[in-house]
Structures are given as C-alpha cells and as structure tokens.
C-alpha cells in the first residue's frame with residue numbers, strides 16, 4: 001500500500017514505528033523526533049526531501065514609530081533594506097553560511113520606491129498610519145497584503161521557508177496584536193524592542209495603552225492587524241499560509257514573526273502542523289506569546305534581532321531531522337539489540 005492509500009492514523013503509526021525503530025532509545029532525540037514527524041506529515045511520506053530553504057524578509061514602516069515607541073528612528077528601516085540588498089546584514093551572513101537563498105520584499109517602507117533589481121516591490125503604502133490614534137491600515141490594504149504574501153509562499157522550489165521582517169516600531173504592532181487576539185496583558189507583552197531604556201519603556205507602555213484603549217477589548221485577527229499593523233506582518237501572515245498550504249515547513253522567527261504566525265493560524269488553523277518555532281527571543285513578551293499558542297521553540301540564544309536570523313539558525317536542525325528519518329540505521333538493519 002502506498003502512503004497516499006493509508007489513513008492518516010495508519011500513516012502516523014508507521015511514522016512513529018520508523019522513528020522508534022532507529023538505533024537510539026525511544027524519544028532520545030527529543031524535539032528532533034517531533035520535527036521529523038512534522039516534516040514527514042507535511043509531505044505525506046516516510047522519506048521526505050529537505051534540501052532547499054529560502055528566507056523572505058518583509059520590510060514595512062509604522063506611523064507610530066514617530067510617536068516614540070522605538071529606540072531607533074524610522075529611517076533605519078529603509079537603510080536596512082539597502083543593507084540586505086548589498087548582503088551586509090546578519091540575515092545575509094547567516095543565510096550564506098547555511099546555503100539559504102534570500103529575497104527582500106518592500107511591503108511599505110516610508111520613502112520613495114527603492115529602485116533595485118533584486119528588490120520585490122509590493123508597497124501597500126509608504127508606511128502605516130499612526131496606530132496610537134487611528135487604524136494602521138484599511139481592510140482593503142490588509143487583504144491585499146495577505147493575498148500578496150500567499151503568492152510568495154506558494155511556490156514549488158523549496159521544502160522550507162524562513163520568514164523575516166524589518167520595521168522600526170513593529171514590536172509595538174506585535175504586542176498589540178497578541179494583546180487583542182489572545183487577551184495577554186500589555187504589561188506582560190511590552191518589551192524594549194531595539195533597546196529602549198527604562199524611560200523609553202515607560203513611554204512605550206503609556207502609548208500602547210492609549211492605542212489599546214481606542215478599540216474593543218477583543219479583536220479578530222484580521223481586525224487586530226488592520227488596527228495595529230503592519231504591512232510586513234500582514235504579508236508575512238499571508239506567506240505563512242501560502243507556504244504551509246503548499247506543504248512546506250514554515251520556520252517561524254522571533255516575536256514579530258510569531259505574531260504573524262498567530263494571525264496565520266487563526267485564519268487557517270490547519271497550517272499549525274507546518275509551523276516550526278525556531279527560537280525564543282529575548283523580547284519580553286515572546287515566551288508568554290509562545291506559551292499561549294502552545295509553541296515549543298527549538299533554540300534559546302538570547303537573540304532579539306529579527307530579520308529571520310533565528311529561523312536561519314534553526315534550518316540546519318530541520319534538515320538534520322529529515323536526514324535522521326532517511327539515513328539513520330534501524331535496530332534491524334544495523335543488527336543492534338533492542339529491548340522487547
């Protein structure tokens with residue numbers, strides 16, 4: 001019987017038998033075993049292919065950045081886009097060292113359109129509106145961002161996709177999104193982002209309270225995104241849905257990427273199976289957000305950069321999990337004694 005003729009329960013039971021039959025005590029490869037299960041289930045085969053991965057970085061600006069929610073000025077978003085394009089950012093370096101292709105998407109940076117042959121331009125607007133006082137984007141803009149993101153994720157050439165972001169002010173968007181969708185407290189979720197000092201953090205907390213008070217206590221994922229932004233988060237959520245629907249493993253990066261994953265999995269719950277959470281970021285709210293959605297991250301490296309850097313470092317683990325399933329000897333093939 002081929003894998004496609006098996007019921008999902010039979011397939012799962014064959015998969016567990018294959019993993020448990022490898023030359024190791026049952027469960028001894030911990031999260032790598034769970035990862036191998038996820039990969040095999042996403043490709044519907046006990047012998048999955050896992051050799052090509054791509055990083056897409058979505059960049060977008062936030063009206064509320066100018067209100068004082070970040071340690072850095074808004075212009076850094078466009079400057080970092082140029083840095084990605086010339087290959088000098090941490091994401092470029094980690095991608096090169098792990099053989100991952102990169103593409104950069106301008107989802108709505110607050111400047112004139114950037115003319116560069118390798119930049120994918122899908123500018124929804126030159127930055128969102130100031131979400132402290134008004135909706136960050138219109139419903140039509142949010143929908144357009146999701147649809148474009150879906151098209152990016154939906155391709156045949158990679159078995160895994162990392163999604164990264166760049167956007168000064170976007171820890172504020174991620175905080176407000178998680179607060180409105182999950183009901184976690186603003187105090188738990190609000191952190192220092194790019195590095196606010198104590199006074200800056202107190203100002204950010206005040207501003208985010210004002211922003212939160214402007215809307216209902218609980219919001220749907222689409223409305224939370226519309227109210228609090230940003231274009232790069234909306235596009236990333238769409239890309240996660242598109243990639244998972246085309247049977248890829250989606251490697252989720254840090255705090256902001258997890259807020260996009262939250263939106264994506266609420267819109268399309270079946271994609272949960274394909275999401276791999278790369279790391280827990282140092283950003284204050286990330287652990288609480290991961291716990292609230294039941295996600296178990298692979299790494300804890302005290303990182304808080306974004307750009308997809310955590311996802312890139314988890315890619316070798318994803319590859320290793322597939323290799324374990326495909327190449328590791330079984331007790332039977334290696335004639336190793338097993339407990340009976």
Ligand SMILES: O=C(O)c1ccc[n+]([C@@H]2O[C@H](COP(=O)([O-])O)[C@@H](O)[C@H]2O)c1
Pocket residue numbers: 069070071072165166167168169170171172192193194195253254255256257281282283286303304305306307
């Ligand atoms: O990925 C994370 O966990 C993360 C945590 C803190 C900051 N960042 C990055 O820093 C920027 C947002 O920080 P902020 O303080 O401007 O809201 C944005 O470009 C993110 O990529 C990213």
Ligand SMILES: Cc1cc2nc[nH]c2cc1C
Pocket residue numbers: 072076080165166167194305306307
């Ligand atoms: C320099 C810099 C690089 C970044 N990469 C992602 N977010 C960032 C924020 C800053 C400030």
